[in-house]
Amino acid sequence: MPKKQFKVVFNRERCKGCELCKSFCPKKLIEMDTQVNARGYCPAMMTDQTQCIGCQSCALVCPDGAIAIYEEE
Amino acid sequence: MKPVFEYTKGMTDAITSYCPGCTHGVAHRLIMETLDEMGLLGKAIGVAPIGCSVVAHQFMNVDMCESAHGRSPAIASGIRRVHPDKVVFTYQGDGDLASIGMGEIMHAAARGEKFSTFFINNCIYGMTGGQMAPTTLIGQRSTTSVDGRTREQAGMPLKMCEILSTLDGPSYIERVALDSPAHIRAAKKAVRKAIEYQLAGKGFTFVEFLSICPTNWGLTPPKAMEWLRENMIPYYPLGVYKDEEAQDNGDK
Numbered sequence: 001m002p003k004k005q006f007k008v009v010f011n012r013e014r015c016k017g018c019e020l021c022k023s024f025c026p027k028k029l030i031e032m033d034t035q036v037n038a039r040g041y042c043p044a045m046m047t048d049q050t051q052c053i054g055c056q057s058c059a060l061v062c063p064d065g066a067i068a069i070y071e072e073e
Numbered sequence: 074m075k076p077v078f079e080y081t082k083g084m085t086d087a088i089t090s091y092c093p094g095c096t097h098g099v100a101h102r103l104i105m106e107t108l109d110e111m112g113l114l115g116k117a118i119g120v121a122p123i124g125c126s127v128v129a130h131q132f133m134n135v136d137m138c139e140s141a142h143g144r145s146p147a148i149a150s151g152i153r154r155v156h157p158d159k160v161v162f163t164y165q166g167d168g169d170l171a172s173i174g175m176g177e178i179m180h181a182a183a184r185g186e187k188f189s190t191f192f193i194n195n196c197i198y199g200m201t202g203g204q205m206a207p208t209t210l211i212g213q214r215s216t217t218s219v220d221g222r223t224r225e226q227a228g229m230p231l232k233m234c235e236i237l238s239t240l241d242g243p244s245y246i247e248r249v250a251l252d253s254p255a256h257i258r259a260a261k262k263a264v265r266k267a268i269e270y271q272l273a274g275k276g277f278t279f280v281e282f283l284s285i286c287p288t289n290w291g292l293t294p295p296k297a298m299e300w301l302r303e304n305m306i307p308y309y310p311l312g313v314y315k316d317e318e319a320q321d322n323g324d325k
Contacts, residue, residue: 006077007074013088016093017093018094019094019293019294020294020298022295023298024253056078057254059078060078060099061257062098062099063091063094063098064088064089064098065080065084068076068078068079068080069076069077070074070075070076071075
């Protein structure tokens, strides 16, 4: 069975840069951007999309609904 | 692409007014996701409190009503009695529920009013700037307990789940935490059970969420999650405090 591919999409403008997703990612794939968004926060971003295991930990702890996860077909 | 996780349509598109990392957003989402999954968004009526979540009606995509400080249970009792076919819930913080609204919640629970209360316990008054709350832990610093809360001066923190579970009215009481993905998954199950019990007309249901307040605790959100785990959970043990169905089946 081929390995499932997931795509984690961050909504830059919703993100408040709290770093909870970064601290709970078991694969440590999330980093904070150095460019601020319109509200002045450094939003989270994905470093290596292909390594994502689709555990949804980041989306579950995100208080601002900034994360959506899709499975590639 | 197949969606695995998307922001629930039970929440509006508005960006919440909460500080970065505040778990109010997680609690809002769990309640609204559950109502959405049960197809109850058109049938639910929420009562918002006074506190940080005073503007919850801007974020929750259901009919909402604002209440005076601590009086949400009284308003929810009225709404539920007039509309017995609706799902009614209150969303309250620790200053709102355990302090000024103590009378309302105790009597609504004692009467067994058929609504659900979601109680956010973050051990501090958030909106007013970090004063000591009834739930502030012994030794915890706040702007009105600068050297830490002491038992001699302020007594022990209130454990609402334990207090309410001594009453006959409530049918379901559980304490959950929002400090990790695993606990957040468990919290969602508790929310679902509370709403199912309400739909079955069993009586008052109560879910306490242990939450973080990174701003007023003076910690980063990831550190605040650790503080919750190390300090709050030992004093406020997680678990089911009352479950009428389990008691009826004799397996309490």
